[in-house]
Amino acid sequence: GQNIDQPTEMTATEGAIVQINCTYQTSGFNGLFWYQQHAGEAPTFLSYNVLDGLEEKGRFSSFLSRSKGYSYLLLKELQMKDSASYLCAVKHRGSTLGRLYFGRGTQLTVWP
């Protein structure tokens, strides 16, 4: 299996910036995904990184360092609707059928 670690919970204030970290250990890394999941709903795709660096998409950015086995999701100008669980998932080079390995998720609470 894959070893994927994320903090269990985080809190932040509306309008602030928050960084959610994800570390992974895999012998054949081939891409990292971030998903957002609101309570009682399905996970929805946020971002995909396969090369080192920062990918920006509106208020959300995702960073990857393959040499460090590290990624983060950066959320700017936080809004109440950003309160959700954020899931990190890794694709392994040797995996078949597009299989992903998910972390346990980080529950983010945004306070007014």
Next chain:
Amino acid sequence: DAGITQSPRYKITETGRQVTLMCHQTWSHSYMFWYRQDLGHGLRLIYYSAAADITDKGEVPDGYVVSRSKTENFPLTLESATRSQTSVYFCATADSKINTDTQYFGPGTRLTVL
């Protein structure tokens, strides 16, 4: 465009009964997956499928059976439900023609086994 649907959305059953959860997609994606999500465990893969008639086990396949006779459907059957199978079940698809293998999730089925 319905995308990916799951039925039923909620199900209560009793220990020992057989239950089938349905997953249907309109995208013609090759890959389909079944996950269960429990507090403290995150998403765990039960079974997956590359195409019609091709399935394989994931991390937690015991007690579950799948089939895929048509590309658009991927039913998950609990042959004899147990309380430990109380969970939220998500179906997902991915397009094999796109290299990223991004997975798209259905709305989920909340199953309670009494």
